[in-house]
Amino acid sequence: MNVLLLGGTAEARELARLLHAEGISAVTSLAGAVADLHPPQGTTRVGGFGGADGLAGYLRGQHVDAVIDATHPFAERMSANAADACARTGVPLLRLSRPSWAVHPDAASWHWADSIDQAREVAGGLGERVFLTIGRQSLAEFAYWGDRFVLTRVIDPPDIASPASWTVLRARGPFRIDDELDLLRRYEIDVLVTKDSGGPTDAKLAAASELEVPVVMLRRPAPPDRVRLVTYVADVMVWVKGLRVGVAGQRRRSR
Ligand SMILES: NC(=O)c1ccc[n+]([C@@H]2O[C@H](COP(=O)([O-])OP(=O)(O)OC[C@H]3O[C@@H](n4cnc5c(N)ncnc54)[C@H](OP(=O)(O)O)[C@@H]3O)[C@@H](O)[C@H]2O)c1
Structure with missing residues (x-):
């Protein structure tokens, strides 16, 4: 299972660690706007995707099975692009936004x-x-x-x-x-x-x-419409593990 984790927050760093510990393959994506003293565990990529079109191309090209948007609650553009690209490609998306x-x-x-x-x-x-x-x-x-x-x-x-x-x-x-x-x-x-x-x-x-x-x-910007939203890292892990079961079943059937 390939997960794209949109990061730049402490929660994303924590998720990278938990996914790694679960043996789930995840790439953390960082905007590269600030110097990062604590790089997340596992694979990272740095820099924009080139809007929703670029992100949709990335999701297809990298065979991404799920996107976790763990960007900052004020990273409005990235969240909107993730919602748009996932809707177009059919890749499941979960937004993690820490409690207000x-x-x-x-x-x-x-x-x-x-x-x-x-x-x-x-x-x-x-x-x-x-x-x-x-x-x-x-x-x-x-x-x-x-x-x-x-x-x-x-x-x-x-x-x-x-x-x-x-x-x-x-x-x-x-x-x-x-x-x-x-x-x-x-x-x-x-x-x-x-x-x-x-x-x-x-x-x-x-x-x-x-x-x-x-x-x-x-006040925070409103999250994109029709995107599933959770507030805690533990809820993200439940979601990912549920998806992993589905993805594994799908791969077995298509063999
Ligand atoms: N805004 C804040 O107050 C704040 C505070 C702490 C940390 N951060 C983190 O800093 C980063 C930038 O925040 P922002 O408010 O400038 O975001 P933004 O306005 O929503 O995003 C601007 C552009 O930066 C690129 N981008 C943003 N996050 C990215 C990511 N994780 N991976 C790859 N590209 C990303 C995207 O470029 P393309 O369109 O080219 O893909 C996006 O369209 C985010 O990752 C966020 O989690 C933000």
Whole structure:
């Protein structure tokens, strides 16, 4: 059985390990956007497929039996391409999207935004000194905030030249609550702008809550229609093992 695992997340790395342990052949696909310090177990490929057409060609050419889309909840384009390519080729697809922070105990107190424009507008009215943790690629949409203090934290350097009033920290999580408290205090942050990446509770959210710093939370894009969705790695393994039985039976019959 050949599995294509669309990765770039901790969950995808964990799945690569579990699939390998089960003896299931899987290729992890990475966009190659960030330097990966922890390459996943097993075979990897790096770089885009060339849209849904390119991915459909890859699925046929590599005789892929199943696709697991374990990309980040905000990797909207890749997920849409996977849905399109799998629908066209008939390859089963499962989307793994970690639990949203919409169920976080503090969620009702946050300012939820449906778009980056809305997040910027709401945050602009909440305070002058902003802590911006929305990923490197979205920074450009905040760049006209050259008139205020912005602290941003990224893994790889931003693609844009950041305004002089910004401080760019380079760091990779997870972070400790004490360090996040220290950061918010040291830079006198009065609003946190982030996105609903989800998963284990994030230290910056706990720190913001403790210091009563308002949070602007960018809502997740909706997953593609008609794609089966699960939230935990264990559910993916159940699905894959079920498919493996079917694929093995099919191969026996076609011999
Ligand atoms: N967006 C985030 O906040 C975020 C956070 C952490 C990690 N990541 C990871 O970083 C990667 C890029 O995220 P993004 O938001 O830029 O994605 P995106 O906007 O949905 O994808 C843009 C393009 O990048 C290529 N691509 C994305 N993921 C890929 C993968 N796993 N393997 C091969 N090609 C991929 C595809 O190119 P083609 O059309 O040419 O196939 C896709 O059309 C994803 O793998 C995601 O899991 C994203």
